[in-house]
Amino acid sequence: MEKLLYKYYLANVPVQMIYMDKRGQITHRTIFIKNIQEQKILAYCMWRKQQRSFDIEGILSISRGGTSHERKQANTRLQHHVGS
Numbered sequence: 001m002e003k004l005l006y007k008y009y010l011a012n013v014p015v016q017m018i019y020m021d022k023r024g025q026i027t028h029r030t031i032f033i034k035n036i037q038e039q040k041i042l043a044y045c046m047w048r049k050q051q052r053s054f055d056i057e058g059i060l061s062i063s064r065g066g067t068s069h070e071r072k073q074a075n076t077r078l079q080h081h082v083g084s
Helices: 002-011 068-083
Strands: 015-020 026-036 040-045 050-055 059-064
Touching: 002 026, 002 059, 026 050
Parallel strands: none
Antiparallel strands: 015 026, 015 059, 026 040, 040 050
16 A cells, blocks of 8 residues: 555545545545655645645555546646645
8 A cells, every 4th residue: 555655645636545544434535745754745736725744554446547538637736735
């Protein structure tokens, strides 16, 4: 899992993630990984439209996210957010 996280971080691509929080709630999110720490990742969450932190142990699945059109839209949104 960590190797994939690092690969997507370096490529700066959107990532589809299925995540279980500490309360056991499962969500599906599209994120851009901004930093990888020892047990957490910091990422821009397209669902919440803000930077969030996620425990690596709560990540149930990840994959490179979206169609090329969705990736382009996500990149545009992220650039707009980072620029403001």
